[in-house]
């Protein structure tokens with residue numbers, strides 16, 4: 001039950017993304033309020049909850065999800081903790097926005113999908129926020145319109161200025177390139193069927209033991225190819241680009257944002273420092289769409305099927321990287337709920 005048409009949200013995980021979503025719900029989005037914040041780090045939960053009127057702090061996510069006034073759950077804990085929070089929310093029949101990845105592997109993603117399927121209706125939205133980015137939406141509309149002919153190839157570039165200290169070689173695929181796995185499927189309306197991963201000699205910027213950058217190639221069931229360069233210690237900024245090569249033309253996004261300045265014999269723009277700045281409007285639109293759907297009692301956007309398919313592609317990519325060979329992606333039959 002919502003109080004006076006306002007969605008009471010429990011936010012699980014009060015780190016970088018969780019705290020930013022709390023700010024967004026509290027100050028940017030209408031129709032929702034943060035009723036509870038849970039973090040295993042009690043001080044962090046309290047610090048974030050203290051910034052919001054009437055918000056309670058918890059260290060146990062299940063207690064926050066069951067708290068009075070909670071109508072919906074936003075999961076922003078690390079990927080391995082997502083399944084427990086998702087299951088607790090689904091047991092109570094609550095709508096969930098779960099940060100990517102849905103879960104870190106296909107088996108756990110499938111368990112979540114089956115739990116939602118048993119309820120017979122969609123309650124989960126996965127935080128693949130690029131689907132809400134204005135540039136990606138324009139590219140999707142262009143491809144769907146068919147004016148350029150059939151898409152043949154996608155070229156993706158995903159560069160971060162630097163990776164956090166805990167980042168591993170596996171995370172370039174499971175944490176970063178998972179976005180390209182999702183947008184490839186979404187832009188083309190096709191499933192990824194096989195993955196190959198190649199690695200150049202690591203950059204001198206890469207932390208010891210981290211194979212950065214990596215290069216992956218996806219094959220799809222519609223006969224398209226997509227490649228992604230993931231480079232998470234490029235130093236120069238946060239850059240996400242995509243180019244579609246179609247039968248009769250190409251379209252490219254992610255080159256320039258905002259102003260171009262000409263001065264002193266040079267011209268140019270600026271590159272966002274990080275994902276929070278580059279995708280700020282997409283995060284806003286994503287959360288707004290989730291709140292609107294939850295207030296109507298449903299879910300929208302990337303589904304458990306999308307989260308599961310991306311997890312299966314990740315698993316294949318990790319095997320392809322470890323074994324140095326092309327690996328096929330195995331998916332279960334797509335349930336009727338997600339068709």
Ligand SMILES: NC(=O)C1=CN([C@@H]2O[C@H](COP(=O)(O)OP(=O)(O)OC[C@H]3O[C@@H](n4cnc5c(N)ncnc54)[C@H](O)[C@@H]3O)[C@@H](O)[C@H]2O)C=CC1
Pocket residue numbers: 012013014015016017018038039040041044061076077078079081099100101127129175275279
């Ligand atoms: N869509 C996007 O562009 C981005 C998405 N993410 C995703 O957001 C999620 C969170 O990432 P960050 O905020 O960067 O991580 P973070 O490390 O900054 O924050 C995670 C928080 O969760 C807490 N936590 C750990 N285990 C928990 C549990 N079992 N229950 C409740 N809280 C727990 C930690 O104490 C920490 O405060 C991840 O799934 C990540 O992949 C992260 C960055 C960007």
Ligand SMILES: O=C1[C@@H](O)[C@H](O)[C@@H](O)[C@H](O)[C@H]1O
Pocket residue numbers: 160175176179232275
């Ligand atoms: O999701 C994200 C992070 O978790 C990930 O670590 C970054 O590489 C991505 O650019 C960002 O969008």
